[in-house]
Amino acid sequence: MTGTVAEDPARLAEFEARIAADQSIEPKDWMPERYRSQLVRMMSQHAHSEVVGMLPEGNWITRAPSLRRKMILLAKVQDEGGHGLYIYCGTETLGVDRHDLVQQLLDGKAKYSSIFNYPTLSWADIGAIGWLVDGAAIVNQTMLAKASYGPYARAMVRICKEENFHKRQGYEIMATLSRGTPAQKAMAQESLNRWWWPSLMMFGPHDKDSSNSDELMKWGVKRKSNDELRQRFINLTIAQVKAIDLTVPDPDLRYDEASGDWITGPIDWDEFWRVVKGNGPCNGERIAARRKAHAEGEWVREAATAFAEKQQRDNRATTDTQQTAGATDE
Amino acid sequence: MTAPNPAFFTALARLGDDRLVLGHRTSEWCGHAPILEEDIALANIALDLIGQANLLLQHAGAVEGAGRDQDALAFLRDAMDFRNVLLCELPRGDFAVTITRHFLHGLFSVLQWEALSRSTDDTLAGIAAKALKESKYHVRHAGEWVIRLGDGTDESRRRAQDALNLLWPYTGELFMQPADEAGLVAAGLTADVSQLEPAWRAQADGVLQRATLTPPATTWMQRGGRDGRHTEHLGHMLAEMQIVARSHPGAQW
Amino acid sequence: MSDAGERSWPLWEVFGQEGDGEAHQHMGSVHACDAEQALQFARDVYARRNEAISLWVVPSAAITASTPEDMGPFFDPANDKAYRHPQFYKVPKGVKVF
Numbered sequence: 001m002t003g004t005v006a007e008d009p010a011r012l013a014e015f016e017a018r019i020a021a022d023q024s025i026e027p028k029d030w031m032p033e034r035y036r037s038q039l040v041r042m043m044s045q046h047a048h049s050e051v052v053g054m055l056p057e058g059n060w061i062t063r064a065p066s067l068r069r070k071m072i073l074l075a076k077v078q079d080e081g082g083h084g085l086y087i088y089c090g091t092e093t094l095g096v097d098r099h100d101l102v103q104q105l106l107d108g109k110a111k112y113s114s115i116f117n118y119p120t121l122s123w124a125d126i127g128a129i130g131w132l133v134d135g136a137a138i139v140n141q142t143m144l145a146k147a148s149y150g151p152y153a154r155a156m157v158r159i160c161k162e163e164n165f166h167k168r169q170g171y172e173i174m175a176t177l178s179r180g181t182p183a184q185k186a187m188a189q190e191s192l193n194r195w196w197w198p199s200l201m202m203f204g205p206h207d208k209d210s211s212n213s214d215e216l217m218k219w220g221v222k223r224k225s226n227d228e229l230r231q232r233f234i235n236l237t238i239a240q241v242k243a244i245d246l247t248v249p250d251p252d253l254r255y256d257e258a259s260g261d262w263i264t265g266p267i268d269w270d271e272f273w274r275v276v277k278g279n280g281p282c283n284g285e286r287i288a289a290r291r292k293a294h295a296e297g298e299w300v301r302e303a304a305t306a307f308a309e310k311q312q313r314d315n316r317a318t319t320d321t322q323q324t325a326g327a328t329d330e
Numbered sequence: 331m332t333a334p335n336p337a338f339f340t341a342l343a344r345l346g347d348d349r350l351v352l353g354h355r356t357s358e359w360c361g362h363a364p365i366l367e368e369d370i371a372l373a374n375i376a377l378d379l380i381g382q383a384n385l386l387l388q389h390a391g392a393v394e395g396a397g398r399d400q401d402a403l404a405f406l407r408d409a410m411d412f413r414n415v416l417l418c419e420l421p422r423g424d425f426a427v428t429i430t431r432h433f434l435h436g437l438f439s440v441l442q443w444e445a446l447s448r449s450t451d452d453t454l455a456g457i458a459a460k461a462l463k464e465s466k467y468h469v470r471h472a473g474e475w476v477i478r479l480g481d482g483t484d485e486s487r488r489r490a491q492d493a494l495n496l497l498w499p500y501t502g503e504l505f506m507q508p509a510d511e512a513g514l515v516a517a518g519l520t521a522d523v524s525q526l527e528p529a530w531r532a533q534a535d536g537v538l539q540r541a542t543l544t545p546p547a548t549t550w551m552q553r554g555g556r557d558g559r560h561t562e563h564l565g566h567m568l569a570e571m572q573i574v575a576r577s578h579p580g581a582q583w
Numbered sequence: 584m585s586d587a588g589e590r591s592w593p594l595w596e597v598f599g600q601e602g603d604g605e606a607h608q609h610m611g612s613v614h615a616c617d618a619e620q621a622l623q624f625a626r627d628v629y630a631r632r633n634e635a636i637s638l639w640v641v642p643s644a645a646i647t648a649s650t651p652e653d654m655g656p657f658f659d660p661a662n663d664k665a666y667r668h669p670q671f672y673k674v675p676k677g678v679k680v681f
Binding site: 051054058061063065066067068069071075078082088123173176180183184289292296297298300301302303304306307310 | 350483
């Protein structure tokens, strides 16, 4: 359906000129079929990631160690749900139904960020996720707030505004643990050890191995490459790691004077692809949890629909009666 | 600094524990609700309730004067020391149980906050005035759902009626005025909950009627939570809620 | 899974007024089975951070919009009507306040 469609060269040229001029593409504008399908793919993956991302952190809401932390975490996980919702709505402007997108996720046919297929094993993981995972997401989303598709960019602006606190609360948890009891500090370090590499993988494969990147960049959906974004994140984060007296699990980490970049050792891409292809520690559990919630909510959604239909029928009946009554009066 | 007042401490713990335990139960839905919009709505309700508990238990700690803050009260007390009604601690159940409980407890809360917003204790009156607005929304949200579930499909009606049958025997405790609060009521610090029942019943009946639901005929009412005698469920809930805090004595979070 | 439920929950556009005296602006959309539920969901989804003091919800299907093809005939003719703007008119130098 896509890729093979021969687009009208004149319209395509006009479209690409608009992209080049940094104009925003809106839902009713003409767009190449491939642009639409790439957007649907990317936006729905993004929305799925937000919704599946509620699960690993949600796992600790009932165990948060203070009322303040409990409220922060609940508000944060709630935000992720909201962000999923904003992006699903943005995707619907491209003519797809949220229901179909959700169904693809439940059927195991849709991708979402692999980071959420890792388990949350200690309270410190709530700190590490907020700091590293949200930190990485913010680097990515700040770029997407300038995406060429208007509804996506606008959703991202709102999301970036809301996510500001997510990273901070995570870093605050890690900082507090690091200066806490020896057991707390060990918990923080152990968590950083587990989350460091997966969070670097969040930016996706190296540029030379990234199949979709060129097209997304050509059309202004992505504005920076995976490696550029990853490097930016590493440079930002290393200083933060040092400030709270923790260390990243990378014996090869070094500072490159010439570029001003922190250079990491090699990323284990075998692990990355293994998790992407479904063999991460929690892939099965995450989808099972979404399926369960969806199945258990079915009767609720049906009830609301049935009620709304009844109300509409009743309203129509009332209007009919009133009209008939009015006619007789005359 | 308020002078230590054990009876008022207990009264505040009763208020705070209701909201803490119900808020915790509601937070269990996060990520698992029937539809994304409702997931966000339930999280808002949980946040309101835990926020109310935070203020009430903080005040309770100050009134007790023993150096316990809201976290010490939430995370370091045993089940026997909790003073919430049994209604709040029952497992979250299906969506019908969750919604019906919010409706029944929320309706009570609105009346209780209205009365407590006139408390002679300024802090409590302030908390009540703030919480009143929150609870009014909870009742609107839950009430509209009760109507949709009751008057929806055959299955939703059955589930809503089952939920009402399950929860109804736990509503009586809301209106059992604890004997140890007589002095507080006389001093205008707290309100006599037994006075609230007629208004609660009238409002509940109004919504239940629209939802085509009927309260069960049973008149036996379960009780015990206000005096620290709970169901088996609370211990499990607290085991989970308190595990991290209790595993690291004296730690800051 | 039949799932007649969610699919038939229509989409609603949400408009919020941020402060007293301001216009309602588009905030996003929600799925809901009826108007009351749409209003509640709009409140829960889009007003968590004091973003609104008033909300409207409108069925998305009820909105009629101009199309990109309309752009020329609809909006370009307004380009050359400078006389609609106050800057078009000269005021004698001596007049300080007009």
